[in-house]
Amino acid sequence: GELALALAAQLAPLRPRLALLHRRTLPPTDRWDTVLAEHPRGEDARVIGELRALRAAGVEAHPFTADVTDPDAVSAALEEAHERLGPLDGVLHLAGVAGGGLLQHRTRERADAVLAPKIAGTLALAEALRRRPVPLLALFSSAVTAVGGFGETDYAAANAFLDAFALAHDGTGAIADRVVSVAWGPWRRDRWQTEALADAPELRARMLRYRARSGISDAAGLDALTRVVAAGPPHVYALGDTLDGLTAQATGTGPEVEAAAGGVPAERRRPRPPLRTPYLAPRDDTERHIAEVWQDQLGVDRVGVHDPFFELGGTSLVGLSVVAHLSSHFGIEFAPANLFERPTVARFAELVRDPDDHTPEPGTTRAARRGERRRAVAARRRR
Ligand SMILES: NC(=O)c1ccc[n+]([C@@H]2O[C@H](COP(=O)([O-])OP(=O)(O)OC[C@H]3O[C@@H](n4cnc5c(N)ncnc54)[C@H](OP(=O)(O)O)[C@@H]3O)[C@@H](O)[C@H]2O)c1
Missing domain, CATH: 1.10.1200.10 (ACP-like)
Structure with missing residues (x-):
């Protein structure tokens, strides 16, 4: 997704080797040029373009396919990554689906779609990691768990699960030496919001203004992640604003x-x-x-x-x-x-x-x- 690619690009100077897990099966590498020529605006072309840009910047980016909610697929992808790249130094879990919508209008299916990557996805990862523990598992949670937000019920619940999971598993070593859940405030990147608030243009415009002013930049995000991973409790809030500022934004400004x-x-x-x-x-x-x-x-x-x-x-x-x-x-x-x-x-x-x-x-x-x-x-x- 957007943040994963942004963080990968930020890491480029370290020339990292990254296994990028995606639920989309990409065409084989020898067809990439054809895909780009024939469907330049398609989703495959977008992902291929992103991977090539990362590689050009110095990232050894390896795509793997798995739906994170499918334990067998996640295990198979982790095994394959281990075989091809060697032991993993860590796993970052960024898979998520934006919530958005008043509880009164949410169907069970739509709420399940938001809960799945965070709850079933984390459990599937844990199952796979139990066989091959890693030094670090970092879960990307959200500050909505603390401040709430417009139509965020299922999304807040999904992220609260990540926070609780990290608190329960850090230090046990069963799946990772360290398990951290970073509850992020809004990043400057805005695809997430653009999709989640498609039905509320005024609110969306206000949120976008807030992101431009107080959102987390890619560099600040990587800096925060590095510091949280190096030391700190298993559950951390990383905000681009004060908690009061974010709360006022989330619950309605002035x-x-x-x-x-x-x-x-x-x-x-x-x-x-x-x-x-x-x-x-x-x-x-x-x-x-x-x-x-x-x-x-x-x-x-x-x-x-x-x-x-x-x-x-x-x-x-x-x-x-x-x-x-x-x-x-x-x-x-x-x-x-x-x-x-x-x-x-x-x-x-x-x-x-x-x-x-x-x-x-x-x-x-x-x-x-x-x-x-x-x-x-x-x-x-x-x-
Ligand atoms: N952006 C922010 O301001 C912000 C703030 C706080 C927390 N976060 C958290 O940070 C994470 C990354 O956010 P983002 O902005 O990068 O969102 P994004 O661009 O929408 O990326 C999320 C990615 O998760 C993938 N995904 C969803 N369900 C999946 C599944 N079952 N199996 C495999 N992949 C799945 C999506 O794949 P598809 O493309 O196939 O749907 C998408 O590529 C999310 O977990 C979000 O909750 C973001």
């Missing part, structure tokens, strides 16, 4: 943090960002009140009735606050899921006008709940 505490004053609101939807002003009191709560909680100067909540910079944290305000004003017990299902003022207003027009769980009206309770009591009496 205005959103204030929002949780009760709204952003009108003079400090930012202009409505450019959106795919043209601005359309609220058309009745219901829409007007919902838009005002959003403006107040999101710190945006005006909200159109078709503006998507998450494109305005909304996060699940702010969503909780919005829902609490709207529940109290309209006397209806809304659930956060209602906002995720109806993420515009116009769509939410429909729910206010007809509260029964939504999934009964988790957001039910008090009246509906009372009705349900009455029916349940009557049924018990009849029995």
Whole structure:
């Protein structure tokens, strides 16, 4: 992946021998020129180009194929690497799949895809390494385990597993003399974020600005890794920022943090960002009140009735606050899921006008709940 290649390039002056594990089977070397000529924009061409660039820079880069979640494939790849390159000095586990998406919308399959390379992948590596222990196993975890983040539930859980694994295995020598889990803050490289936040352009733009300002550079990343590996506890946070700065970024910057505490004053609101939807002003009191709560909680100067909540910079944290305000004003017990299902003022207003027009769980009206309770009591009496 991106960081693995960047670190390999950083190591070039040491002329290292690297076994690069990838789940893609590359064409044999004697076909590389043909592949580059025939499909220059294909994924194979991209990987071949990266390998050639590394080799030209002095890295002895050997590609191996295995899905890291497949214990047999990982064992076979490690054995082959051992045979061809000699004993390994260490294994860096960087395989990962970006999470991204509100828990309410995550399917089991999508969450499993995020968990697999970190959990099943680490266990498969451990199984293979038990037969051939190495001096070092370094796991690439993420600081989301400490600071949270937008739609990161499965990703945070996957990385928390790495941290726990390192704490449990370091010093046992069963698979490696040292097992470290480095929980990285955002790197300057941004492919990860670009993919994970494809549905939230405003948030993504803010995250990219943050990465450009406070992200970890390739050189700083290698420096941190070298120091962590040389000495230090099995679980380390490596950030390009202070923990407070990263926390503010992850949970929502300035205005959103204030929002949780009760709204952003009108003079400090930012202009409505450019959106795919043209601005359309609220058309009745219901829409007007919902838009005002959003403006107040999101710190945006005006909200159109078709503006998507998450494109305005909304996060699940702010969503909780919005829902609490709207529940109290309209006397209806809304659930956060209602906002995720109806993420515009116009769509939410429909729910206010007809509260029964939504999934009964988790957001039910008090009246509906009372009705349900009455029916349940009557049924018990009849029995
Ligand atoms: N970039 C950051 O800012 C950042 C911050 C904190 C932590 N990290 C961690 O650092 C690691 C590397 O990140 P990155 O930015 O380099 O991401 P990346 O470019 O997406 O690389 C991840 C790589 O893992 C591979 N992979 C996923 N599942 C696999 C599997 N089952 N078997 C084999 N390979 C698999 C992917 O292969 P495919 O191309 O086939 O999908 C991809 O090449 C990740 O574990 C991430 O959690 C990154």
